[in-house]
Every structure is written in C-alpha cells, then in structure tokens.
Amino acid sequence: MGVKTPKIKRRLKKSARRTIAALLMVTSLIVALIPVKDVEATAPEGITIPTTLEELVDLEGLSVVSEPGNRRNAYLLNEDQTCKVDSVYSYPIPYFQIDTMSSGFSLQSAAITGWNEALYVIRDQTFPLSEQMGYGSPVRTDRYIQNSASSNPISIYVTYTYNEDGTVTQDGEIPETYDEYIMGAFKCPEIAVIRYISDGAFKDRANYSRIMIPDFILKIGNEAFMNNNALAQVEIASGCTSIGNKAFANCGSLQGVNFMQPNQCDTLGSGTFGNCTSLQNFEFPSNIKETGNGLFFNCPELINVSMTAAGETQMTNFSKLGDFTFVGCAKLSEIKLNPFLSEMGEGTFANCGYLTKVEMPYDKTMTFKQGTFHGCISLSYVRVDNNTSSFADGQEFNSIPVLNSFYIWGPNPQISDPKPEIYNYATNMDNNYTYYYIDTAGDEHYEKTINGFKFTVDATGMINSFEKTASSGDTLQIPDVIGPYSVNKIGEKTFEGIDGITTVNIPSTVKTVEYQAFHAMPDLTTLNITTEGISIDTEAFAECNRLDTVNFIPTGNAAGETTIGARCFQNCTNLRNVSFRSDDFTQSGAFDTYVTLIGEDAFETNCPSGTTLKMRGKIDPDYEPFRYATSKENTLNSSMSPYILYESGNPQNIQCQYDPSLNDGQG
Structure with missing residues (x-):
C-alpha cells in the first residue's frame, strides 16, 4: 500500500497559531542564547582557520607607499x-x-x-x-x-x-x-593639498582618542593607525574611497566607527579592524563593494553589524566578502548579510560561538564556501532565499551540538520546479537538516527526514504530514524536536493507512494525538507511548488489525493527565496486551500512567472468540483503567461479550476479570 496524503487538516486561525508559536519559541530561544561550552569542532579538511592577524592574506591595491x-x-x-x-x-x-x-x-x-x-x-x-x-x-x-x-x-x-x-x-x-x-x-x-594617509603613518601612537577623517582624504593606507591603543572613536567623512589592510588593527579601545552616509568608500582591506577588542557596532559605508580577509578578525565584543542599507540608501554595490570576515566575533548573535553579495570567502563566521540567526544573500546565485559556519555552535537557523544557492560542504552544520533544533529557512518547495537547491541540500539523506518554509497560504512548515521518514511540523509543533522514503525502516520513532519546536501534537489522519511500519514509538513531548492519526495501519504490531500526560482522540488507532501490544510508559509525572478517546482501539482485532504500568524496579518502584478518562468502546477490539485482552495497571476502584476493565458495559466484542483480563503486574501479580455469571447474572 502506498503512502496516503492526509485527508483532513485542521487549521487554527492565523492569530492563534502565531500566539502559540511565540509561546513555544520562548524555551528554544532561551536555550539557543546559551552557548554550548567545551565543544571542539574540527576544521573541515582543506581549510585552516587563522589564529593571528599575520596569517591573513592582504588585499592588493590598497597601499599608499611613501619613500x-x-x-x-x-x-x-x-x-x-x-x-x-x-x-x-x-x-x-x-x-x-x-x-x-x-x-x-x-x-x-x-x-x-x-x-x-x-x-x-x-x-x-x-x-x-x-x-x-x-x-x-x-x-x-x-x-x-x-x-x-x-x-x-x-x-x-x-x-x-x-x-x-x-x-x-x-x-x-x-x-x-x-x-x-x-x-x-x-x-x-x-x-x-592633502589627499592620502600613507602606509603606517600613525602606527603605534597612543596620544589621541578621537579621529575625524575629513572629506578631502581619498585613501587611508595599510596599517595607517595600527596599534593606536587610546583610540576610541573614528568618524570618516564621505570622500574616502578605500581603507587599507590592518589600517585600524589592534586598536584595543576602539568602540565605534562612524561612516558619514552616503559614503564613497568602496573597499575595506584585510584585517582592517582586526583585534579591535572593544568594537561593538559597525555600519558599512553605503558604496562598499569589497572587503579583504578577516575584516573583523577577533572582535569579541562586536554585536551589531549593518550591511544592507545606510538609512534610506541601499548598499547595492556590495559584491564580495573576503575569507574569515567575522572569525572570532564571539558575541555576534544575528546578522542579515547584504542581499547583493555575489561572492563570500571561506570561513566567514568561523568560531562565532553566540551566532544564532543568519540571513544569507539572495540576489545572486552562490555556492557558500567550506567552513562558512565552522564552530558556530549556537546556530538556530540560516536563511537562504535564492532558489539556486547552496553550500559546498554537506557537513557544514555538523558542529552544532543540538542539531535537531537547527533549521535552514528557504523557498517554498511546493511551488518550485525543480526544487530549490537549498531544499535539496537540506533534505539530502547525507546532510539531513530541518528545512523551514512558508506556503502560499502563509502557513509555516518544518520538514525533516529521520531514519528514512520525512516529517513536517507546523508552527504549533504539530506533525501535519509524513512520507516514507526508500530508506525507511519498520520502526517509526516520532521525533521529540524538529527545528525550534518540541513535537507536541500529531495531526488528523497523518499516518492513516501507511504500511510497512511494525512499531511506533511516541515520545513524552507529544501531548495530543488527533482523530484517526494512526488509523488502519495494516502492519503495526507494537505501540509504545512514553507519557507525562497525553490526549488521544477518537479512533486514533482504530482498525490497526495486527496491533498486538500497547505500552503506556509513565515518566513519573503524576500531574500529567492521560485521556483515551472513544473507539480509540476499536477493531484492533489482534490486540492482546495493554499496559499502563511501568514496574521496572531498576527505577525504584512501580509507576502507573495517570489515566483520567477512557472513552466509550475505546477497547472494543472485536477480537475472535476464545481470545481476550490483558490490561495491566494498579488495582484501585478509582483508577480509570481498572474501572473500565471491570465494568459490565465494556465488552471486547458486542456479540460474544468477552471481558478484559486485568492484572496488577509487579509486585502483587493479581489478576481479575468481570464474570457476568456471578451474582445471579449481575456479575
């Protein structure tokens, strides 16, 4: 049997979805802002991350040489x-x-x-x-x-x-x-008439804190203000066209650089602001075209970078970022790259440990080079809006310790033919990253392939579609996290009729299983539900005629209520064992799932004559599974009236079953 497309899809109003999404994101955002420590990422083969300014290759043509x-x-x-x-x-x-x-x-x-x-x-x-x-x-x-x-x-x-x-x-x-x-x-x-500041002109000075580069200065040479330890503020008027390699490098007190906009500066050299360990904010000049390598090498306090527009002036000429532009910018947390870039060097954001969100250029097709995000251990997402852009390295994001929460944000694959390159990259089985997109109706989707199964969740954390692939196995493990959200709900008819799956494992993050979510799965034999409380809707597992064993596995959270809807397991004719008790004494005792409701005919399995269903849990008249199993109304088969065999399991090992022949036929 082939994979079925969900027949019914409930939709919340957009305002409600957004509210829920915002609430759900709080935890993931807090986690994302705490960088993971003691994680060492090995640099990709063929790339060497520079550790000193001297290792940066200078950009040619910026010298202002004086004999x-x-x-x-x-x-x-x-x-x-x-x-x-x-x-x-x-x-x-x-x-x-x-x-x-x-x-x-x-x-x-x-x-x-x-x-x-x-x-x-x-x-x-x-x-x-x-x-x-x-x-x-x-x-x-x-x-x-x-x-x-x-x-x-x-x-x-x-x-x-x-x-x-x-x-x-x-x-x-x-x-x-x-x-x-x-x-x-x-x-x-x-x-x-002064037009230039030559190479090394004011190198190693420490007797001024502010510089105003006036409009008549056209070029600032290499290392012009290098090692100016007292320099705290620089203002650059609009006439300067280029600033040389390491021009302001090692200015440890430099906090701000202000280009008077619009500005004619089109080139910034390699390491221009390298080791400016106090630099916090930077806005690129409006006419910028190219930067050298390691422009902000080891600027650990840099937190705000503007490179898309200066006021109302768009930076439309920006075409190239050199290698290792932001290497070691430890506090840079998010950035929107200039959309018109056509070339980015390798290792652009290497070792930016706090970096969480990046929007990549989209105007030109680019293959982002190796090591672009090497060591970016806190990444939440990377956005690529160009249909034909992708990454050169299939393992680009493998240094992220919590990879399940990371996602790539790209174009809608439903309306692209062929599919966007970044979608193919993300969903390739060798890479297997979560892919996020917004469909034409404005609904959000997070798609990820796990163990050969392709899941899609929406912004509320609900799995709303599913596909098998050629590498799918027979055990379906519902993921607990896809992208920034915990998987908390399984939508209507999502897995209905899917064959080839014998075991389904549902994690404790799932709080809701909707109507007929797993209806009529012909090969399902074992269902394991780890729960801190879950609501299972009507007919969620009905018609799974090979289902033999259902285990509700409590985590010890007694406050989490579990409810089982009407006809939930109806016509599961082979169902023989349902357990609500975890009596593994390596966990210091027996734990029973806190079940508060079992709906009408939930376990009317219509099993064959001579067979029955064993239900396991604590023996307590107020315990809902015990009450259901020992109730006269709750037969397994409407024609033969067999009843559930209820057993306590360890440590009492007591069995009981409703017997209608006793008490003058009253049971």
Missing part, C-alpha cells in the same frame, strides 16, 4: 595661508610630515606620512587634519624702520628661515637702533 627619503615637514596654516605659530616661541608648528614626491604624489595630491616625532601637540585628545598645509621651509621677513618721522625713512629687512631640522637661519642684521619694528608672518614657499 622615507621623500618625507618633509608640513605646517598648519591660517586662513590667509600664513603658518600657525607656537604661542611661546612664535615659530611654525610642523604637525605632520608629508610626501609630495613619491610615485603617485604631488603638491596637488600629497600624502600625510606621519606625526612630527619631536612634537607632542595633541590637545583635547583629538586629531587635527587640514586639507592645505605649508610645504618647504617657512620664511618670515621682519621690518625695522629708522627715521620714521622723516620724509625718507629707511627700512631694514631681516629674514628668518625655519629649517627642516628645527634650526633657524637669519639673513640680515638687526640694526642697533630703529624707530619701528614690524614682525612678519611665516609663510611656506609651497602649499600642498
């Missing part, structure tokens, strides 16, 4: 382009060194190459930058006037040149007498 011999002092200018001077000595202040001579640089496109080693002029813990700086040795010309009251006054000029080495050269003699002195202003012979 040491081409570096000269540069001077901050006033609005009239005279040099700003020290308030005590009145000499120009060479804040920075710049390069106008190395390849790619000029007076109109110069690079800042570093801080003047001899000066400590940082004030208010900020970092001053000016677009125009004086270049070349500043010169000041002072004027001394003699005979100023006459019609022919004499002017004597003395020139001071402030040399690169900090010395001052005087040209001209100061007169012994003069009537008037006019001090000149230092001016540089050239004006340099």
